[in-house]
Amino acid sequence: MNQKFLDVMAHEGPVTIVTINAHPASVVNTWMSYVKVDQKNNALYIPAAGMHSIENDFKQDNTVLLTVGSKEVEGTEGPGAGFHITGKGSFLNDGPEYIEMKKKFPWIREVLKVNIDKIDQKI
Numbered sequence: 001m002n003q004k005f006l007d008v009m010a011h012e013g014p015v016t017i018v019t020i021n022a023h024p025a026s027v028v029n030t031w032m033s034y035v036k037v038d039q040k041n042n043a044l045y046i047p048a049a050g051m052h053s054i055e056n057d058f059k060q061d062n063t064v065l066l067t068v069g070s071k072e073v074e075g076t077e078g079p080g081a082g083f084h085i086t087g088k089g090s091f092l093n094d095g096p097e098y099i100e101m102k103k104k105f106p107w108i109r110e111v112l113k114v115n116i117d118k119i120d121q122k123i
Contacts, residue, residue, distance in 0.1 A: 001039050004073065005119055008081050009037050011070035015046070017112070018065045019057035019089075026053035032068055034105065036097070042116045047101050047108040048091065054112070055091055064089040064114055075123045082123045087116040 012033050019026045028051050036045040044066070048055075054064070069082030091110040092098045101111045 001037070001042070001116075001119060004081055004121065005083055006037065006039075007073045008032075008068055008070045008083060009035065011072045013068065013070050016067045017046070017051070017054060018067075019054050019061070020063065020065075021057040021060045022053065026057050028054055032070075036101065044085070044087075044114040044116065045092075045097050045101060046112040046114070047105040048110045048112045049107050051091075051110075051112060054089070055110075058089060058091070062088045062090060066114065069123070076121065077123065080123055081121065084120045084122055085114070085116055086118045086120075087114045089114050 009032055015030045015032055017028050030046055034047050064087055066085040071080040073081040075081035090113050092113055093110045098111050102108055
């Protein structure tokens with residue numbers, strides 16, 4: 001995780017989460033302020049109230065693509081930076097990360113953990 005990615009994640013904006021197993025692809029959204037960035041373990045933790053389509057897709061392949069961006073961070077061609085994040089996802093319903101997120105977001109049913117494989121800056 002580089003500093004530009006961390007700067008983008010410090011701003012508010014949408015996070016789009018996509019899996020490719022369904023036809024059409026499953027797509028859900030959340031907010032960047034909900035996402036816990038774990039630099040030490042190269043992972044993201046995302047509260048999940050729904051996300052049933054994503055969870056169902058993981059039964060075949062747990063590859064996930066996320067997109068994030070902020071016009072508040074300088075990008076490659078001027079104002080606005082955006083990233084694609086690829087990784088492997090899993091849903092947690094116990095453990096320290098789940099407990100921490102449940103305290104912060106009492107409406108969740110699980111936590112989507114994304115083990116990051118790659119982060120690409122797109123703009």
